[in-house]
Amino acid sequence: MLTGMTDKKKRDKLIIKYAPLVKNIVERIALRLPNHVSKDDLINVGIIGLISALNKFDETRNVPFATYARIRIQGAVLDELRLRDDVSRSARNKAAKLEKAFATLQRKLKRHPTDEEVSDFFGISIDEYYKLLDEAKGVCILSTDNLDPNYCEKYGAHDVLEKIDQNNPFSVLAHNELKEALKHAxxxxxxxxxxxxxxxxxxELTLKEIGRVMELSESRICQIHSQTMLKLKSILKKNK
Incomplete structure (x- = not known):
């Protein structure tokens, strides 16, 4: 961990300082991706990679932090792209339907619905429901849709995740509203x-490794991950 990382202000300054590196990496990777892939989503993932780098950096190894951070950020973004398998418009539509179903059932049941209840909601078998989850995999939790409208109105939706000055609304969001919302979710x-x-x-286990730990198939772990991401996104939208 970098010296001084226990100081929140110093940590925030480092996140702001290296935020342009995240944008640079995402811009380079995005050049090889279809237009429908959201850069906002990838910047979010890159920021998480940056925070992970700040937490895990070992100064005794004599490796420049920027070099280490670049590897962690790029790895986080590429892992996300592998997980989502280049989410198509069709997959996003299916994810939106699932998200809406989770929200509807949660309001009705006052709790998270079971797999069987969701499949009944759609009028499909449990296997068809799991297939639907597979097709909707890779949905990110945070996008500009999840942000408080006041942030978007003040800074502009796309600027919210790119501001890197002292009034960075993403930094405020990440350490306050979003942090609390995610905790409750x-x-x-x-x-x-x-x-x-x-x-x-x-x-940082792979889906295959998690499957071994939980004695489930990699495919089933992927389905659980997709379902969990959709639930979290639904809750965040409800509470924004």
């Missing part, structure tokens, strides 16, 4: 969903 998940998130994002 994650607290409402099942033990299985929390475990998948923890193993994937904190312990």
């Amino acid at each position: 994650i607290d409402s998940l099942s033990k299985k969903e929390k475990l998948v998130l923890s193993l994937y994002y904190y312990d």
